[in-house]
Amino acid sequence: MKRVLVDTNILLDGFKINSGYKYVVLSHVNRELDKHKVHGDGELKYKSRNAVRFIENNIDNFEFDIKDYNVTFDNSFDNNYTDNKIIQACLDNGYSLCTHDLLLKQKARMYGIELVEANEAENKETYTGVRELTFNDEQMSVIYEQPQLNLYDLKKNEYLLIKNRIGEYVDKFKWNGEQLVPVKWKKVSTRFFGDVKARNKRQELLFDLLQDKNITVKACFGRFGSGKDYCMITHAVSMLENGLTDKIVFCRNQIPLQNAPESGFRKGDNFDKMIEFAMPLADAVGGVEILRYMVEKGQVELQDLSRIRGRDIKNSILYVTEFQNNSSEHARLLLGRVGENSQLWLNGDIRQTDREIFIHNSGIETIKKLAGNELYGQVTLDKTERSKTASLAELI
Known part of the structure; x- marks a missing residue:
């Protein structure tokens, strides 16, 4: 044996x-x-x-x-x-x-040792966009002296987090297809939140991704409370406020929480029907009424996934949240809506999927097939930042 x-x-x-x-x-x-x-x-x-x-x-x-x-x-x-x-x-x-x-x-x-690959069929988090490696001093010197060597088989736009032997982060890079480049990010500001900074190393990578003008499909996956919407929405709102995009098109597949009863028919216009799903965006701009004003001014559009077919969305950020409740067909549909000077931003957590069909036909796994394409970037967050109490959910 x-x-x-x-x-x-x-x-x-x-x-x-x-x-x-x-x-x-x-x-x-x-x-x-x-x-x-x-x-x-x-x-x-x-x-x-x-x-x-x-x-x-x-x-x-x-x-x-x-x-x-x-x-x-x-x-x-x-x-x-x-x-x-x-x-x-x-x-x-x-x-x-x-x-x-x-x-x-x-x-x-x-040294001629046989390598055996683990069976990863059950692992849904195959590509994370981030590689963490522990280096000794000799390995570190190679990184700095020969950054053009892709010794770790990184895909284009994939990040590398380096730790020392005692587990401390010592540096971070991104493979740009030709060499490892240092990760550079800056804080963003919005009228409601003021200055927003990254809270951990992986959020720093996400800030770098969101601030990269050359990447037009930006994905952030990870656990609840890790800051997916917080980081992405504050960046999107900051771009809107600074004239770097004309509009945020907030899109979501309105799938209710698993095993929770639906609240039934909702009266009112599209805003009234969508607002409960768009509360992360409302929180970022200062409340529901401010968001309503931005919708009326044409700065924000709340869009149900079921009505997005046929759209050509230009000069906008197409922002899709809870992407784990989307299929492969949805992923292709959303990519096809991105028009001139627009970007597609996605976030979700495959562990919070609310319909079994999206486990077997996963939009997240489909979008990961773009890994290595120059227009695609991804960061997977792995640390809960919401609160100490929220982190207790990981223990049960």
Whole structure:
């Protein structure tokens, strides 16, 4: 039976068990999972608990290697670096290796270690637009001295977040198709919110994406409370107030919350029918009446997805929220509405899908097929910023 050493990132992301393999867990992996359960952010704690439960539920498919390996395969390598210990364990025991870490994969290939890919069929978050890697000093120097080398197989407009060995963020870049360029972003201002700044590293990447004039399809996905609408709407309103766009076309597929009864027929004009779905935009401009005024002045349009076919939307931001409740056909329809000098902005959370049909026919997964196109950019947010109380939802 093939013995496959599984890296921590594989267990955190989850995979489908292959009954023909025996999965090996090193002692350092157990220590990392334990550390993440206590000191990680909300999602990391959640993933770590799931990983421990996954191992326990499939214990017959796992074995544990508790040896603390000394690196002997190359004396120039750091003995305290976890990746080197993994390589040593594979060489000593004939393990195959399963990891998402591209740097570790490259080193494994150098030493003839067989790589086994995890089954990602169940993983809906395939492309995130952001790659996080941990570098040592030598790897960092390559980034700065040879930024034209795409050693990590980044797609165009994909971001790279770099951490040091103790997990601290030390730098951030974007692959522009020719080289790694430093991420630069600036605060935005609106009349109602005043100055708005990014609150974490991934929001900084999102600010950079939203401020990139060359990218016309901008997607932000991620958990509830991570700032998707907050960051995107404040940018859209700021562009409107500064004359950088003529109009915000706020579009949504009016799918009610899963297992919640619909409130029935709504009286009134289009504004009255759409306003409950457009409250994130109303909050950003100072309230419902201000939003009504902006609609009357032609600065904002509230558009139901069912009535957007045939439109040619020019000089506008076509802003689509709750995109997880859209199909592949909807994704193509929305892209086809983007006219001259317009952009398509999308956000959503695939874990908050309210109809099963959108799980099997996902607009989010369809739009990700544009990854690597020069006109497409994506950032996936992973940290709840709404409040400490809101972050409790990740624990249940």
